[in-house]
Amino acid sequence: MRAWIDQLADECDYDLTVMDGFDDCIVGIVERCTMPPLVCYDREKVIAALMRDGMTWEEAEEYFEFNQMGAWVGETTPCFLIKAPDDSAA
Numbered sequence: 730m731r732a733w734i735d736q737l738a739d740e741c742d743y744d745l746t747v748m749d750g751f752d753d754c755i756v757g758i759v760e761r762c763t764m765p766p767l768v769c770y771d772r773e774k775v776i777a778a779l780m781r782d783g784m785t786w787e788e789a790e791e792y793f794e795f796n797q798m799g800a801w802v803g804e805t806t807p808c809f810l811i812k813a814p815d816d817s818a819a
Contacts, residue, residue: 746805
């Protein structure tokens with residue numbers, strides 16, 4: 730996915746901000762009217778990646794909220810997707 734993000738940024742002259750070490754958590758690009766596009770991450774995957782690095786769920790959640798969700802690095806700050814439950818089994 731990261732190669733696709735880099736290629737898209739080059740081809741479309743986008744200034745995309747990515748989080749180092751979380752390439753496997755990228756779900757795509759988000760576009761908004763009159764605003765620059767953003768890299769979108771799967772929130773659950775980001776927290777799972779933090780847990781793989783040795784954090785408990787509580788530590789990962791707190792770290793994510795403060796250091797990733799709470800970080801502002803300009804208009805291209807990445808966004809995070811909270812997926813809707815899969816109701817197809819109901």
